[in-house]
Structure formats: structure tokens, C-alpha cells
Amino acid sequence: MSLFNAISISASGMDAQRIRAELITENLANADTTRTPEGGPYQRKDAIFSSAPLQASFAQTLSEFSTGTPEGVTVSQIAVDDSEPERRYLPGHPDADPDGYVAFPKIDPASEMVDLMSASRSYQANVAAISSVKDMIARSIDLFR
């Protein structure tokens, strides 16, 4: 039933955007973290999206094979930004190197906030798509009355 497929596709979009928002808030929370279990300062993370077909029955796959597949979205990879950390001169800091510099994560709060707004808007777009599909399904059910 393709209307329910449309809901699954939008749900995959919501899921991906939620993961992206989670990573952005993680970046913001750790903007000044100088220690991590891996050692060194925190490194910025970013979600990489890729389109992916939904899990489908054989009949669906067959019909999509002939007509082209509408695809959902998944987070295929969480990219870690390994660019050089920002070095600040803080000689009294316990994590300072012999020259007195401390390595801080290279995180720009402004660009993280813009990304967060973008993730939130995309999430809303997916929610709007789901509610319009719900409306269509309700109309179909009304045919029985």
C-alpha cells in the first residue's frame, strides 16, 4: 500500500534529521571539551545522509524495479572532523602543552546553530508530509461510510 510507504519514507527523513540534530547539540555541548576517552580535545561530528530504498516485499520491489523507486534517507556515516584543533594560550590549564597552549575543539557556535535550524525545518517538512498523508488515508476510509 503506497500511502503507508509514504509515511515510512517521511519517518526515515525524521529519523535522519533527529540524528543530525543530536550530533549538532553534542557539538555545541562539547564546544569547550578538552578531554575525551580517545584522548585530545573533542572533535566535531556531522551526519552524512544517503538515500536508501525501504525494506519492501517482493511484489513491491518487483513493481519498483519497473517504475523506479521512491527512496527514504538514512545516516550512512557519522563523519568526524579531524582538522587541527584551535590552540589557546592558557598556561595554568591542566591540559596545557609545555608552551602553555591548550587544544580546544574547532566548533563555531553560529554555524552549528544554523545547521540546527536547518535540521529542525527539514524535520517539520517531513512531519507536514506525514500529516497530509494521514489526511488522505482518512479520506479513503471515509469512502466506506
Place this chain on the structure above:
Amino acid sequence: MSLAGTGLELGRFLSYLSQRQEVIASNIANADTPGYKARDVAEPSDFSTALQAAVVEAPGLPSRNDGNSVNIDREARLLAENTIRFNLTTQILRSQLKDIRSAIDEGRAS
């Protein structure tokens, strides 16, 4: 007979609309996927013959720097348009079903 025949075409139109809804949902979900090209369903010229419509790449949309060609405003418009067409079609189908029911009841029930 003619009443049932028209209902069949409306049903095919509804399944075309739900297929299109699926493609629009897919475009919205992939609005931030690098390299994704917006898709659309080619509208069949005739709904009296049942054939699944082909999903094609939407023509004439500029790609962003990351190769993505989804225009979220276009998808929002298509979403609204699709819902309205679906609602209209189900209304027509309902009134036809009502006519058939009325014929079954020999015109007694309204």
C-alpha cells in the same frame, strides 16, 4: 455499468496520486542528501488503461553545489496540490457510490 466504470478510473487516479505522494515524501526526506535528484511521476495521458506510472527525474530543476536538486517550496506546493486533488477525487467517488446505493434502494433512501 457506466457508473462502476467511472469509479474504476477514479480509483486508478487515486492510486496515481498516492504513488505521487510517495515520491514527494521521498523528495522531502532527501532534501539534505548530497547528490539526490528530485523525482516526479509521469502523469499518464489516459486513466482508462491501468498501467503503473513511471518515476522520472523532475526536469528543469537547478542543482545546488552538493548536487541535490530538491526545491522544498516546490515539494510543499506539490504536497498541498496532491492532497487537494485526492480529497476532490474521494468526494466525487463518494457521491458516485451514493448514486449506486440509491439505485440499489430503488431511489427510496436518499
